Amino acid sequence: MRIGLPQEIKDQEFRVGLTPASVQALAQRGHQVVVEENAGRGAGFTNGDYATAGATLVSDPAIAWSQDMVVKVKEPQSSEYGYFRDDLLLFTYLHLAAEPALTEALMASGVSAIAYETVMSADGKLPLLTPMSIIAGRLAVQFGARYLEKQQGGRGVLLGGVPGVQPGRVVILGGGIVGTEAARIAVGLGAQVQILDINLDRLSYLETLFGSRVELLYSTSAQIERVVPEADLLIGAVLIPGRKAPTLVNKALVAQMRPGSVIIDVAVDQGGCIETLRPTSHTQPTYMESGVVHFGVPNMPGAAPWTATQALNNSTLPYVLKLADQGEDALNKDAALAQGLNVARGKIVHPAVQEAFPVMVPA
Numbered sequence: 416m417r418i419g420l421p422q423e424i425k426d427q428e429f430r431v432g433l434t435p436a437s438v439q440a441l442a443q444r445g446h447q448v449v450v451e452e453n454a455g456r457g458a459g460f461t462n463g464d465y466a467t468a469g470a471t472l473v474s475d476p477a478i479a480w481s482q483d484m485v486v487k488v489k490e491p492q493s494s495e496y497g498y499f500r501d502d503l504l505l506f507t508y509l510h511l512a513a514e515p516a517l518t519e520a521l522m523a524s525g526v527s528a529i530a531y532e533t534v535m536s537a538d539g540k541l542p543l544l545t546p547m548s549i550i551a552g553r554l555a556v557q558f559g560a561r562y563l564e565k566q567q568g569g570r571g572v573l574l575g576g577v578p579g580v581q582p583g584r585v586v587i588l589g590g591g592i593v594g595t596e597a598a599r600i601a602v603g604l605g606a607q608v609q610i611l612d613i614n615l616d617r618l619s620y621l622e623t624l625f626g627s628r629v630e631l632l633y634s635t636s637a638q639i640e641r642v643v644p645e646a647d648l649l650i651g652a653v654l655i656p657g658r659k660a661p662t663l664v665n666k667a668l669v670a671q672m673r674p675g676s677v678i679i680d681v682a683v684d685q686g687g688c689i690e691t692l693r694p695t696s697h698t699q700p701t702y703m704e705s706g707v708v709h710f711g712v713p714n715m716p717g718a719a720p721w722t723a724t725q726a727l728n729n730s731t732l733p734y735v736l737k738l739a740d741q742g743e744d745a746l747n748k749d750a751a752l753a754q755g756l757n758v759a760r761g762k763i764v765h766p767a768v769q770e771a772f773p774v775m776v777p778a
């Protein structure tokens with residue numbers, strides 16, 4: 416198969432769909448990979464790295480887009496819709512429920528579009544979302560520690576403390592993948608950590624993982640009202656799949672936090688779980704409200720493109736290879752991959768996307 420790798424053009428997006436190692440794996444199986452020049456630069460990969468791996472480099476993105484399959488990271492931007500055609504296989508993050516114009520463009524053109532975020536294994540896991548949740552969770556504490564610094568508007572608390580001085584307190588709402596990874600880093604720094612979740616099985620699992628090093632609490636509004644005012648760093652990490660995140664912390668509770676405390680709401684991409692938090696960007700990541708630093712970047716892994724690109728490829732490569740070897744037939748043979756198909760032959764085929772756009776689904 417001929418595979419195209421265009422450069423990402425979304426603002427502040429430095430990741431790339433294929434690493435040179437993935438290109439090499441494709442080339443070894445006889446596939447041709449066409450890479451737009453500088454596609455990997457933001458993630459730390461040179462044109463020479465891709466050439467050595469067996470890719471053909473082109474300066475015109477239209478050539479990368481004209482291949483049988485295009486592998487990307489973010490959803491195509493409006494200036495890329497012109498590249499769509501009915502024999503194109505597209506494999507990337509799409510998040511179509513929030514992208515009506517893109518959905519319409521994919522339908523109008525007849526592209527077969529497979530979304531990373533809906534590839535789902537038999538046990539309900541989302542293997543192509545997990546690596547980004549791991550990175551976002553780990554980054555949440557890294558960013559939080561930084562914004563607690565006085566010069567960044569924070570309280571001037573060192574999360575790990577020092578002998579003789581109390582460490583900082585990290586409160587994590589949601590003990591799923593993001594929450595667990597945030598706790599792992601916070602514990603590593605020496606902070607006091609509390610995780611709140613409504614899933615008792617998950618809390619039991621976290622006990623086996625962290626023992627008594629982390630305080631595990633059942634998440635109720637009373638419990639949240641008790642712990643949030645004491646938090647130096649509050650991390651939002653809840654998810655109810657397919658739904659907007661529930662608002663767990665209201666404005667009045669944020670006002671009870673100490674001046675210079677920090678809120679990192681990782682769940683901002685699902686609407687956020689803190690009432691006062693609105694989406695921000697890597698260019699302007701924070702704002703102050705009620706004296707508290709608010710951080711709401713929806714694409715946190717974009718801050719670590721070198722790590723994130725490789726982590727993403729570790730998960731996507733097996734599927735990329737199947738699609739390259741078998742074409743769309745791979746969807747018939749791999750049930751997890753089949754769940755990824757969102758739009759095909761002019762129709763929305765994924766139930767969640769159909770639900771988001773009932774008017775676009777023929778009765």
Ligand SMILES: NC(=O)c1ccc[n+]([C@@H]2O[C@H](COP(=O)([O-])OP(=O)(O)OC[C@H]3O[C@@H](n4cnc5c(N)ncnc54)[C@H](O)[C@@H]3O)[C@@H](O)[C@H]2O)c1
Binds near residue numbers: 551634681683
């Ligand atoms: N901002 C970013 O860059 C970024 C990156 C990756 C993931 N995310 C987002 O982070 C969020 C969490 O993702 P995840 O992979 O950890 O999900 P997950 O499903 O692994 O974990 C979510 C956890 O929230 C818990 N939960 C649900 N309702 C709760 C409540 N009322 N109180 C406490 N806990 C509750 C669930 O029981 C579950 O354990 C999602 O919204 C995801 O989209 C954001």
